[in-house]
Amino acid sequence: MSAKHSTPYPLRRYGFIGGASTLLVVMVAWVAVRAVGPTQDEQLGTPLMVQPPIAVAETENSPSVIPWSSPAASASQSAAPTLSAAQSASPTPSKSSARPTTTTASPKPTEKATTKPAPPKPAPPPPASFTARYAVGASWDRGFVAMVRVTNTGTTARNWTVTVSYDSRAEVRITNAWNAQLDxxxxxxxxxxxxxxxxxxxxxxxEATKQTRNRIQPSGCTVDGTPCRLD
Known part of the structure; x- marks a missing residue:
C-alpha cells in the first residue's frame, strides 16, 4: 500500500521546484537589468519620433512640420543668399568693359583702272591781246560816221570782236558797215x-542814224572784253 501512494508527491515537489527556479531566474535577470542602468529611451524621457516619408499637405488648421536638419546644413543654406546678394551688389567687371577693344581698319586694295585714261586735251592757244580806238569821222543832225581801229598786240593771229552800244534815248541805229560783219x-x-x-x-x-542833234559818244565799246579808247 505504501508503494502505490508514493508516486504523486515527488511530482508535485518537482513542479514546485521548477516554478520557483523560473521565478528566481526572472528576478535575477530583472536585477541585472536594473543594475546596468536605464536605457537611452528612458533617459531622454520621450520616445523617438520618425517623420513619415510622405509629406502631408498643410492647411490653415494643421500645424506646420519643421523638417529635421543639421546645424551645418542650416548654416550653409543661410549663407548662400548672403553670398548671392554680395555678388549682385558688386559685380565683377568683365574684360570687355575694362579693356575696350580697338578695331584696325584694313587697307583697301587699290582698284585697278578698267578704262583707259582719256588723252590729254591740247593746250589752248594763248589769248590774243587786242586794243581798239573809236573815233567819229563826221556828224550831222540825224546821223554820223564812226571809225574803229583794231590792233593785235598778242603773239597769235586771231579773229576779233568789237561791241558798241549807245544810250537808248538817242535811238542810234547802224545802217551800214564796211570791213566788218554787223550783228x-x-x-x-x-x-x-x-x-x-x-x-x-x-x-x-x-554809218548810223540818231534822234539827237548833239554829238554822241558810245555808252560802251570793247574789243574782246578790253575797253576801247574813245577820241
Whole structure:
C-alpha cells in the first residue's frame, strides 16, 4: 500500500521546484537589468519620433512640420543668399568693359583702272591781246560816221570782236558797215572780223542814224572784253 501512494508527491515537489527556479531566474535577470542602468529611451524621457516619408499637405488648421536638419546644413543654406546678394551688389567687371577693344581698319586694295585714261586735251592757244580806238569821222543832225581801229598786240593771229552800244534815248541805229560783219543784239551792235596777225592793225567803219542833234559818244565799246579808247 505504501508503494502505490508514493508516486504523486515527488511530482508535485518537482513542479514546485521548477516554478520557483523560473521565478528566481526572472528576478535575477530583472536585477541585472536594473543594475546596468536605464536605457537611452528612458533617459531622454520621450520616445523617438520618425517623420513619415510622405509629406502631408498643410492647411490653415494643421500645424506646420519643421523638417529635421543639421546645424551645418542650416548654416550653409543661410549663407548662400548672403553670398548671392554680395555678388549682385558688386559685380565683377568683365574684360570687355575694362579693356575696350580697338578695331584696325584694313587697307583697301587699290582698284585697278578698267578704262583707259582719256588723252590729254591740247593746250589752248594763248589769248590774243587786242586794243581798239573809236573815233567819229563826221556828224550831222540825224546821223554820223564812226571809225574803229583794231590792233593785235598778242603773239597769235586771231579773229576779233568789237561791241558798241549807245544810250537808248538817242535811238542810234547802224545802217551800214564796211570791213566788218554787223550783228545787232538789241541796243548792242556786234562787229567781227579777222584773222589779224600779231602786231598788225585793221580799221573798219559804219554809218548810223540818231534822234539827237548833239554829238554822241558810245555808252560802251570793247574789243574782246578790253575797253576801247574813245577820241
Amino acid at each position: 545787232r543784239q538789241g541796243d548792242t551792235n556786234v562787229l567781227t572780223g579777222g584773222p589779224l596777225a600779231p602786231g598788225a592793225s585793221f580799221s573798219f567803219g559804219f
